[in-house]
Amino acid sequence: MNFPMHFSRRRVLSAAALLPLAARAQASYPSKPIRMIIPFAAGGATDVLGRDLGQAMTQSLGQSFVVENMGGGAGVPALNTVARAAPDGHTVMFCASGNITAQPLLSKNRVDILSQVAPVGMVASAPHVLVVNGNGPFKSVADLIAYAKAHPGELNFASAGVGGLAHLGTELFARTAGIKVTHIPYKGAAQVNTDLMSGQIQAIFGTMPSFIGLISRGAIRAVGITAPSKASPLKGLPLISQTVPGFTYSTWNAIFAPARTPAASIAKLYEAMQIAARNPTLAHRFDEQGVDIALASPEELRNLVRKESVIWDKVIKDARIELN
Template sequence: MDIPTHFSRRRVLGAAAFLPFAAKAQDNYPSKPIRMIIPFAAGGATDVLGRDLGQAMAPALGQSFVVENMGGGAGVPALNNVSRAAPDGYTVLFCASGNITAQPLLSKNRIDILSQVTPVGMIASAAHVLVVSDKAPFKSLPELIAYAKAHPGEVNFGSAGVGGLAHLGTELLARSAGIKVTHIPYKGASAANNDLVAGQIHAIFGTMPSFMAMIEKGALHAVGITAASNSRPLKGLPLISKTVPGFSYSSWNAIFAPARTPAGAIDKLYIAMRTAAQNPGLKHRFDEQGVDVALAGPDELQKMVLKERAVWEKVIRDARIEAN
């Protein structure tokens, strides 16, 4: 950032004099509860993971997390709230990867999200599973691809909304496999899953827990996972990349803080996250949600964001996806 020419020597000296006090404040961090904003409604998968993580991190920090759910608006209200908060370590965002790597690309006033928030660390990763309706005329991924090539545009993929990872994953699969499919957006995963069971749509991407009951009943069939390699909770399902070389993506969950949050606060938050990752109870709860405990520090997480953003930007551009 360029220092304005009217920035006086007195103000510079004043700022310098303040630095020891700022450092001392960070030595005492955290001295009060931390506000955790989650860009989804209460009770959803990300909300459950965030609350579990907050409880597991609290002992190491000596402070609790106060969760605020800010669902809707494709996560933009939550992102705006965090980016405008004081960069003091007392407001953080717990989000899914799409909130950072994809949804900002759909905004009419696009911004570089990493200029607004700074990575703290990743805690969880989950492959998506591709499921098809029992009423669909195919029961495996090779059969789906063959059918789609013989019937261009007739295979309907549902999703919880335009621009979500399930939608982007659909478009990535179509381009990687050389097929043409039709995307049907819904206002939420529940409605999409109901139509999938009824056979109104043929297939959908999502996390395993949301499909498990219907898979056990035989109403849905899991035909592959999106991971680059087998992940523990979904081990045994075929990798989509075995049929469609090069295809893979995963959803992850991480904490971000407002840009310019002091390094001391970021370090303490990540150390607490790293400690929480060793908690057997947290590992068990994450396993119940179909996700792996997966750690990545601030620098590694930033590289992941930049890499995945490039992938989704191309998908969005090629598929001409626009936000509603």
Template sequence: MLKIFAAALVAASMGMGVPAAAQEPTASYPSKPVRLIVGYQAGGPTDLTARLLATKLQAAFGQPFVVENKPGAGSNIASEFVANAAPDGYTLLIAAAPITMAGFMYKNLKWNVQDSFEPVSLLMSAPAVLAVANNVPAKTLPELLDLARKQPGKLSFGSTGNGGTQHLAGEMLKNRAGIDILHIPYKGAAGAMQDLLSGQVTMAFMTSVSAVPLLKEGKARPIAVAAEKRLPQLPQVPTMAEAGVPGFVVDSWNGMLAPKGTSPAIIARLHAEVAKAMAAPDVREKLEAQGAVVVGGRPAEFRTYIREEVSHWDKLLKTMHIKLD
């Protein structure tokens, strides 16, 4: 969960007091277009966050900030691409929660989330919402679990791809509830949502950023929110704990990472403008209306958050025994 860290820790990690000589080479940054790499298809929640941010940063810096989608392998393709990029501030990653899980699920990664990147800012966090297709008779979580137990292996859940937050949320539900449901991975949120809305898959854990508008329109039926408290945007929908599965909290989040070795002065410049962008009323309104918590936190806070997420998923995945290669 998001935490507020001591100001002293933040100040120490922000590189305050960096000598002027070290900052001088970055005085003109950026002097050319900056690439924001997204490991998912266009149209999903991470892509939405990246494009909202790109517009603000382009206006602030006077240089193009171009969103490039490099989907595949649970966003690992994009992560490796940025990890291997020059640490000059011109290739940045708009990361999502699966980046902190990948090291436990893939054997041969050539990067490490804690060692291959410089944190810039945690941008936003959004809970997962369990929704079912409108042709599913279950109206509540207990009814859905009862249906699954009566038809082992027959019901399905869609996700944005192997190793993603939605995939792991579904595996958690199988593990906690003792049910057998079939995982259907897609290459992004768009495909998973399309087949949920058409009834081709039974259920999906949808990020609230993409779920709330569709659920309010009645295109799928919300069953429960994987959060500690109900969403104001869906006040009638219980939490997973209220619905009978305690301790079931799954957050999707987005953050900006730079390649390891990027100048502290560049990181500081980026963070300052990212914080302003995420605090902009139109950005906050767009994201908060869809159930997101806007953060815009400092590099030290994001580094601590990543460390805590890695520890959390390490413990959890050991109980589920999931490996993808």
């Protein structure tokens, strides 16, 4: 009868002896600068947000973020780099939602992305803006739809690449509105804007930072947004769902770490993200970019990835989208 009590006491003593070691391990993280992989070129919207967030998180973590831009390859090189990194919390990826919820679905050899990377937390959310030529005939979403119905397939929507969220958003818009449009993929945003201003293409979805300068000059016109937002640059823009009921989506930004990163390290990163989100300077910087502060815990982010992956998977299959 005494053996179970003796055995239980030994286990308690052993666990107690390990507590200082675990506490020291958690307290020592991070022990060096954190490598932040961004799957876009320097200067883009995600890059700007990631650098601002890293700087704000540095204040509570006591270690800086070293940003490494890894654009191209539909984000796959960046994902692979993070997935293969040591799972010690010193390599993370700051990405846009499409990198996680859409691009992996286009791979010929599909894998469960959440078996490769671990959610740390979401920090921001923003709608896409639908923009048209500033001197063109389209003044509203209704104008675009009316033209597309009268001229099936003649309305050209551009995107910065096949399978990106702007492309998928275009396909979702066309199907929800019951119209046929032509998708014109580009290899970058700069040429897209040039051709939009010249009238070679008629419309494009994208985030406000890509368009804000051209909108202010009247070179292009914003006719609607894909989801509600409190961000200053988006005030006054109508929801597209007012014209196309049921049409909505957002892009969001989050941090992911290699799978098997210790839960304590992830928790510390998310705590630093929460502290950064309360920083008025960071909130102002995000607002300037047309982005809302929107926090989601690791588990909430995991569920969001699962939910949105189902939505985009259907769009990809319905539109028969494939990467060349």
